[in-house]
Amino acid sequence: xxxxxxxxxxxxxxxxxxxxxxxxxxxxxxxxxxxxxxxxxxxxxxxxxxxxxxxxxxxxxxxxxxxxxxxxxxxxxxxxxxxxxxxxxxxxxxxxxxxxxxxxxxxxxxxxxxxxxxxxxxxxxxxxxxxxxxxxxxxxxxxxxxxxxxxxxxxxxxxxxxxxxxxxxxxxxxxxxxxxxxxxxxxxxxxxxxxxxxxxxxxxxxxxxxxxxxxxxxxxxxxxxxxxxxxxxxxxxxxxxxxxxxxxxxxxxxxxxxxxxxxxxxxxxxxxxxxxxxxxxxxxxxxxxxxxxxxxxxxxxxxxxxxxxxxxxxxxxxxxxxxxxxxxxxxxxxxxxxxxxxxxxxxxxxxxxxxxxxxxxxxxxxxxxxxxxxxxxxxxxxxxxxxxxxxxxxxxxxxxxxxxxxxxxxxxxxxxxxxxxxxxxxxxx
DNA sequence: TCTGGGGTCCTAGGACCC
DNA sequence: TCTGGGGTCCTAGGACCC
Numbered sequence: 001x002x003x004x005x006x007x008x009x010x011x012x013x014x015x016x017x018x019x020x021x022x023x024x025x026x027x028x029x030x031x032x033x034x035x036x037x038x039x040x041x042x043x044x045x046x047x048x049x050x051x052x053x054x055x056x057x058x059x060x061x062x063x064x065x066x067x068x069x070x071x072x073x074x075x076x077x078x079x080x081x082x083x084x085x086x087x088x089x090x091x092x093x094x095x096x097x098x099x100x101x102x103x104x105x106x107x108x109x110x111x112x113x114x115x116x117x118x119x120x121x122x123x124x125x126x127x128x129x130x131x132x133x134x135x136x137x138x139x140x141x142x143x144x145x146x147x148x149x150x151x152x153x154x155x156x157x158x159x160x161x162x163x164x165x166x167x168x169x170x171x172x173x174x175x176x177x178x179x180x181x182x183x184x185x186x187x188x189x190x191x192x193x194x195x196x197x198x199x200x201x202x203x204x205x206x207x208x209x210x211x212x213x214x215x216x217x218x219x220x221x222x223x224x225x226x227x228x229x230x231x232x233x234x235x236x237x238x239x240x241x242x243x244x245x246x247x248x249x250x251x252x253x254x255x256x257x258x259x260x261x262x263x264x265x266x267x268x269x270x271x272x273x274x275x276x277x278x279x280x281x282x283x284x285x286x287x288x289x290x291x292x293x294x295x296x297x298x299x300x301x302x303x304x305x306x307x308x309x310x311x312x313x314x315x316x317x318x319x320x321x322x323x324x325x326x327x328x329x330x331x332x333x334x335x336x337x338x339x340x341x342x343x344x345x346x347x348x349x350x351x352x353x354x355x356x357x358x359x360x361x362x363x364x365x366x367x368x369x370x371x372x373x374x375x376x377x378x379x380x381x382x383x384x385x386x387x388x389x390x391x392x393x394x395x396x397x398x399x400x401x402x403x404x405x406x407x408x409x410x411x412x413x414x415x416x417x418x419x420x421x422x423x424x425x426x427x428x429x
Numbered sequence: 430t431c432t433g434g435g436g437t438c439c440t441a442g443g444a445c446c447c
Numbered sequence: 448t449c450t451g452g453g454g455t456c457c458t459a460g461g462a463c464c465c
Binding site: 250255 | 432433436437438439440
């Protein structure tokens with residue numbers, strides 16, 4: 001079980017309470033104070049500072065359910081500011097890329113680094129350097145977990161944050177008693193085991209990671225599919241998950257939002273649909289793909305006691321495309337077919353699927369190649385301008401100007417790093 | 430009053446075909 | 448009376464992740 005463990009070393013670097021840490025970069029007065037960040041539309045709590053966690057604020061709690069605690073303890077509240085988080089994430093990842101030639105950006109706040117080239121005895125110090133450099137260059141605190149597989153690196157990261165000596169670093173490749181660590185890790189903390197499988201395992205008397213990876217392969221395979229079996233092998237130190245250094249293109253792209261207020265009119269809802277389609281199309285072009293299938297959905301608020309309606313319609317495009325013009329045209333047509341008057345809509349969205357490489361796009365039978373090329377030039381230009389000067393610098397008139405349906409973000413902080421108008425100002429006294 | 434958004438993969442079962 | 452066997456494709460649903 002242990003022979004392969006020391007050969008390979010994967011570090012999982014994870015930003016601590018990432019969204020909260022981002023808010024604190026330009027608000028150092030908020031250090032050591034309870035801070036929370038809300039999901040889109042100021043719906044639920046999605047990030048909490050350690051102080052807020054200690055006060056009993058749980059992940060995912062609806063905002064309105066914690067108002068009392070917020071008032072009582074003067075918790076600082078922020079709406080999600082993705083412009084800020086995305087930019088700071090990029091800076092953290094750039095910094096991390098200096099520490100390994102092989103890196104997988106796993107999410108907005110996590111990356112796996114292959115650090116097998118670092119001798120076992122120096123890995124802890126290496127992790128410290130990572131931590132210090134990221135802190136100095138970006139002000140974002142990170143934790144580092146090291147293991148011989150991705151799953152073990154994840155598990156190590158858990159202990160980096162939760163062990164008594166919590167310095168934010170834990171090296172499982174260099175630890176005296178791995179079995180003891182696995183034994184102290186509850187099954188629900190294992191990466192790849194969610195609450196359903198955790199329940200199932202506990203029902204069978206399996207409570208910790210050590211007991212889990214000692215289960216017979218056949219049992220795991222039968223009850224938890226091949227995915228569960230991979231997880232078990234990874235915990236045993238046998239790598240089943242490769243480092244994905246190049247993100248594979250998305251197979252589906254969804255752009256959807258809940259509205260800040262219920263929307264009833266055909267025109268306002270159509271604005272939202274056009275806006276989401278434009279966003280999805282831009283994502284599509286960014287990964288150099290084209291979509292063959294388009295879906296549109298609308299829904300009322302399932303939590304409200306009022307007439308409910310939801311519908312979804314999909315449409316096979318005449319040929320794969322990434323043209324916003326084309327996609328907007330079909331999305332609008334689809335929307336017109338499912339819209340029903342007299343409902344208070346809360347959410348709408350657009351899905352693009354059956355995604356192919358842009359080189360596979362063909363010119364439609366009744367389109368002129370010149371027209372298609374013209375479209376491509378227009379979008380390349382628009383995308384470039386929006387990239388340089390900020391999203392929505394150029395947008396479609398049909399997206400609307402006022403956009404009363406926009407999501408609610410009452411506690412939004414400035415876009416300190418991505419918008420000239422909101423750049424921080426230093427006052428000299 | 431107020432409840433997010435965006436992804437992945439696997440499996441079972443049905444339709445259909447030869 | 449006997450009532451095959453193997454394959455593909457699609458879909459819905461379930462599990463997971465951040």
